[in-house]
Amino acid sequence: MPKVFYTQPDGSERVVEAAAGDSVMQTAVRNGVAGIVGQCGGVLSCATCHVFLAEENAGDFPPVGEDEDEMLDCAATEREDNSRLSCQLVLDDGREVHVTVPEAQL
Numbered sequence: 001m002p003k004v005f006y007t008q009p010d011g012s013e014r015v016v017e018a019a020a021g022d023s024v025m026q027t028a029v030r031n032g033v034a035g036i037v038g039q040c041g042g043v044l045s046c047a048t049c050h051v052f053l054a055e056e057n058a059g060d061f062p063p064v065g066e067d068e069d070e071m072l073d074c075a076a077t078e079r080e081d082n083s084r085l086s087c088q089l090v091l092d093d094g095r096e097v098h099v100t101v102p103e104a105q106l
């Protein structure tokens with residue numbers, strides 16, 4: 001079972017057990033994790049699922065795609081090198097993923 005560690009801008013952390021095949025966004029929305037909206041449902045048209053992915057997990061997912069890259073430019077909180085749209089981070093079984101939620105999504 002994958003696990004996602006969500007760190008809020010204030011440093012507080014929430015650990016959620018996820019289902020393999022779900023995205024980091026879906027896991028957050030289903031479990032009421034603050035700060036991840038997922039307005040478009042995961043079709044790369046909103047950028048309200050922006051997160052900062054921990055360096056240790058950088059190699060666990062495919063690189064940023066062209067559409068994701070464009071949408072990240074529209075994120076409410078300025079993107080950084082480790083910015084990802086969490087709807088594109090699909091969880092494999094047994095994976096432990098650490099993300100930080102940005103200050104604002106809208």
Ligand code: FES
Pocket residue numbers: 025037038039040041042043044045046047048049071085086087088
């Ligand atoms: S949920 Fe809209 S881009 Fe990820």
